[in-house]
Amino acid sequence: MEQLLSSFKSSQNLHHAYFIIGDKKMIIPKLLSFIRDEVKVEVSGNPDFWHGIFNTFTISDARAISLSQESRDFQGGKKIFIIQTDFITEEAQNSILKVFEEPTKGTHFFIISPQDMLLPTLRSRMQVIIHNSDELKLESVLKMKLSDRLSKVKEIVEAISDEEKTKQDAIAFLNRIEKELYSEGVEKSAYKLRVCEDARQSLYDRGAPVKIILENVLLTI
Numbered sequence: 583m584e585q586l587l588s589s590f591k592s593s594q595n596l597h598h599a600y601f602i603i604g605d606k607k608m609i610i611p612k613l614l615s616f617i618r619d620e621v622k623v624e625v626s627g628n629p630d631f632w633h634g635i636f637n638t639f640t641i642s643d644a645r646a647i648s649l650s651q652e653s654r655d656f657q658g659g660k661k662i663f664i665i666q667t668d669f670i671t672e673e674a675q676n677s678i679l680k681v682f683e684e685p686t687k688g689t690h691f692f693i694i695s696p697q698d699m700l701l702p703t704l705r706s707r708m709q710v711i712i713h714n715s716d717e718l719k720l721e722s723v724l725k726m727k728l729s730d731r732l733s734k735v736k737e738i739v740e741a742i743s744d745e746e747k748t749k750q751d752a753i754a755f756l757n758r759i760e761k762e763l764y765s766e767g768v769e770k771s772a773y774k775l776r777v778c779e780d781a782r783q784s785l786y787d788r789g790a791p792v793k794i795i796l797e798n799v800l801l802t803i
Contacts, residue, residue: 583612585711590620596660597709598685600692601700604713606666609694613664623662630659636667637786644677651681651689661689668696668753669760669782672768675704682707696750697757701764723755724762724803731800739793752792753785759803774803 583602590596602609614625625631632650636643647663670693682691682704693700693708700708723731738755741747760778763771781799784790 583609583616583711583713586613587616587620589709590616596621596690598690599682599708600690600711601698601705601708602692602694602711602713603696603698604694605696606694609713610664610666613692613694617662621660621662623660625662630661632662633664634666636665637669638782639665639667639670639674641671641673641677644674644681648677648681651686651691659688661686662692663689664692664694666694668750669699669757670695671779672701675701679704679707695757696754697761699757699761699764722762723759723800724766728800732797735793735796735800738796742792749785749790749792752796753782755796756782756785756799759799763803777802 586600586602602613617623617631618625623631625633632647634643634647647665651661651663679701691708698705698710698712723734726734734755738747738752742749742752756778760775763774763778768775777799781795784795785792
């Protein structure tokens with residue numbers, strides 16, 4: 583977030599779209615303070631400020647935001663959209679890409695996600711800020727031996743059981759896998775990506791068997 587603050591203080595300008603990767607619990611309070619105190623946009627009771635929280639950001643969500651951002655701002659200043667999501671479907675990314683290619687004047691987007699899972703075409707239209715660089719050091723899941731993959735699942739499940747981690751950490755692990763599959767090519771990895779998407783939907787169910795779901799993914803890919 584220091585990168586965002588420093589850039590704004592030196593230029594007094596906002597990029598039209600930011601992709602911030604990291605822990606939402608740490609990012610959101612800092613981002614809201616930045617928007618309120620530095621950008622001077624009120625984050626409460628302001629029709630020109632919008633903060634949406636999603637498990638999966640879909641094409642219908644992207645279309646709704648596209649329509650909303652086209653309308654004129656109410657207060658003659660900036661319009662701010664915060665999209666906080668665990669995952670963005672490929673269709674949604676392609677839809678919102680059109681918005682970023684021809685941004686509406688005075689409209690700014692912040693996409694917050696625990697993982698870097700954007701398509702290169704969308705990512706190139708955004709200013710990327712990595713809030714926690716530890717993610718860059720993670721070992722490739724696809725290159726792990728099967729025994730190591732299953733050990734990783736066991737580690738996550740036990741940490742969730744001990745309340746040291748949450749289901750969100752399991753979803754973040756799934757996001758890592760999807761990112762790697764995307765890098766291998768959407769067409770080549772189409773079936774495996776569908777398996778991951780089905781797993782994500784299952785993980786959001788109350789009482790979902792995290793161990794079984796993740797093991798099924800790792801045995802499939």
